[in-house]
Amino acid sequence: xxxxxxxxxxxxxxxxxxxxxxxxxxxxxxxxxxxxxxxxxxxxxxxxxxxxxxxxxxxxxxxxxxxxxxxxxxxxxxxxxxxxxxxxxxxxxxxxxxxxxxxxxxxxxxxxxxxxxxxxxxxxxxxxxxxxxxxxxxxxxxxxxxxxxxxxxxxxxxxxxxxxxxxxxxxxxxxxxxxxxxxxxxxxxxxxxxxxxxxxxxxxxxxxxxxxxxxxxxxxxxxxxxxxxxxxxxxxxxxxxxxxxxxxxxxxxxxxxxxxxxxxxxxxxxxxxxxxxxxxxxxxxxxxxxxxxxxxxxxxxxxxxxxxxxxxxxxxxxxxxxxxxxxxxxxxxxxx
Amino acid sequence: xxxxxxxxxxxxxxxxxxxxxxxxxxxxxxxxxxxxxxxxxxxxxxxxxxxxxxxxxxxxxxxxxxxxxxxxxxxxxxxxxxxxxxxxxxxxxxxxxxxxxxxxxxxxxxxxxxxxxxxxxxxxxxxxxxxxxxxxxxxxxxxxxxxxxxxxxxxxxxxxxxxxxxxxxxxxxxxx
Numbered sequence: 001x002x003x004x005x006x007x008x009x010x011x012x013x014x015x016x017x018x019x020x021x022x023x024x025x026x027x028x029x030x031x032x033x034x035x036x037x038x039x040x041x042x043x044x045x046x047x048x049x050x051x052x053x054x055x056x057x058x059x060x061x062x063x064x065x066x067x068x069x070x071x072x073x074x075x076x077x078x079x080x081x082x083x084x085x086x087x088x089x090x091x092x093x094x095x096x097x098x099x100x101x102x103x104x105x106x107x108x109x110x111x112x113x114x115x116x117x118x119x120x121x122x123x124x125x126x127x128x129x130x131x132x133x134x135x136x137x138x139x140x141x142x143x144x145x146x147x148x149x150x151x152x153x154x155x156x157x158x159x160x161x162x163x164x165x166x167x168x169x170x171x172x173x174x175x176x177x178x179x180x181x182x183x184x185x186x187x188x189x190x191x192x193x194x195x196x197x198x199x200x201x202x203x204x205x206x207x208x209x210x211x212x213x214x215x216x217x218x219x220x221x222x223x224x225x226x227x228x229x230x231x232x233x234x235x236x237x238x239x240x241x242x243x244x245x246x247x248x249x250x251x252x253x254x255x256x257x258x259x260x261x262x263x264x265x266x267x268x269x270x271x272x273x274x275x276x277x278x279x280x281x282x283x284x285x286x287x288x289x290x291x292x293x294x295x296x297x298x299x300x301x302x303x304x305x306x307x308x309x310x311x312x313x314x315x316x317x318x319x320x321x322x323x324x325x326x327x328x329x330x331x332x333x334x335x336x
Numbered sequence: 337x338x339x340x341x342x343x344x345x346x347x348x349x350x351x352x353x354x355x356x357x358x359x360x361x362x363x364x365x366x367x368x369x370x371x372x373x374x375x376x377x378x379x380x381x382x383x384x385x386x387x388x389x390x391x392x393x394x395x396x397x398x399x400x401x402x403x404x405x406x407x408x409x410x411x412x413x414x415x416x417x418x419x420x421x422x423x424x425x426x427x428x429x430x431x432x433x434x435x436x437x438x439x440x441x442x443x444x445x446x447x448x449x450x451x452x453x454x455x456x457x458x459x460x461x462x463x464x465x466x467x468x469x470x471x472x473x474x475x476x477x478x479x480x481x482x483x484x485x486x487x488x489x490x491x492x493x494x495x496x497x498x499x500x501x502x503x504x505x506x507x508x509x510x511x512x
Contacts, residue, residue: 089362123462131393134397134398135392137401141405157405160401164398167401
């Protein structure tokens with residue numbers, strides 16, 4: 001890390017350790033704020049893009065080209081009445097949106113953005129993401145159950161059924177990358193991709209992780225828990241105001257997280273010619289954010305038992321085969 | 337990291353007490369989740385981050401989701417809470433807790449006699465070391481537990497198979 005020279009006036013307590021801690025904290029706060037802000041802005045970007053792809057305008061009234069729509073949405077969501085149904089389980093009702101947002105935001109800790117930027121450099125980095133993904137499921141389950149609403153409960157049930165199907169192959173699809181890099185540390189995984197991005201040897205793993213990633217954040221076509229046509233928004237049907245906002249923004253924060261993870265794991269993170277690391281990272285991540293939105297515009301929603309069947313019969317065997325072949329190749333190329 | 341160890345240990349004990357004493361099944365299961373997270377913290381404090389992360393992924397993340405799923409599906413309402421309340425009378429818990437208390441006293445006695453310093457020490461174990469040990473000297477145990485799981489899987493799929501009267505045992509296209 002390069003240092004700003006402070007000259008002679010540096011106070012006694014400002015040792016390099018203190019400076020390191022301060023810089024790390026500032027980085028963490030900046031990453032947190034950027035993640036939340038991008039999540040908020042994505043809500044409008046998505047609506048504009050969906051409109052564009054479906055041959056209509058989308059929200060274009062507030063501000064030049066609808067750019068202030070996000071501000072209007074935020075003002076509306078902040079000032080709505082925050083209503084808790086009298087029949088709801090109050091504690092869990094309040095806890096659920098907090099889990100939804102917090103677990104996904106915490107996962108940003110492990111993502112190395114550029115050689116100098118990133119919050120936590122852990123040896124269990126990838127496992128931390130899987131753990132947070134597992135915790136995130138409770139937000140949907142608790143939200144649906146605590147609402148004491150039939151639609152919400154059906155949404156929560158679908159979500160747990162879906163979770164059981166995708167969590168197994170999500171973990172397994174990442175193990176090919178872990179086996180090739182020989183570490184769970186995301187920074188080391190990125191550095192191991194200097195020669196070749198892992199998308200080439202781990203194409204099957206990439207496909208499966210992308211499918212599982214869509215399921216983790218309940219994005220179309222895996223949004224059965226909230227299917228608005230059948231369940232009137234499913235698990236968060238009873239939520240209003242900022243509590244709904246947490247679920248809503250949480251979904252987009254999740255999209256950003258999965259996109260950033262896909263870039264880190266399969267597309268070489270910040271590596272790339274000519275441009276600076278941060279530009280490459282942002283560019284690659286944006287591509288996957290666009291993919292998330294394009295998929296929503298393009299695909300219909302399958303029935304949820306079909307999703308489960310697909311997960312167990314197609315994805316799980318594919319990830320196992322991928323892992324087997326990866327292991328065999330690693331042993332052939334570099335035995336011992 | 338000693339204070340983290342003791343603090344998360346305390347949380348684990350309290351949360352586990354919450355599991356037992358809570359009358360609402362869903363709240364009970366959630367206390368169990370907290371308890372598992374606290375145990376994961378204990379692993380972190382002991383310098384075994386790999387085991388801690390796996391504890392969260394496997395137990396808090398996967399197995400407890402199944403628990404919550406089942407409890408939600410049973411749709412336990414006020415009757416279940418009333419029933420739990422009846423079960424929580426002293427007549428029911430006095431005997432078991434007396435016996436558990438004897439075990440606790442023994443444990444405390446042993447801890448006071450032995451050197452307590454052994455508790456919070458040890459090397460940081462990496463994923464690789466754990467894997468090498470499991471698939472090296474302990475391979476047979478791993479294979480045996482895999483066999484046990486396979487047997488459980490076969491049994492479950494046999495017990496849970498749908499049988500339509502008058503047809504073969506194939507599951508229909510529209511069966512959930």
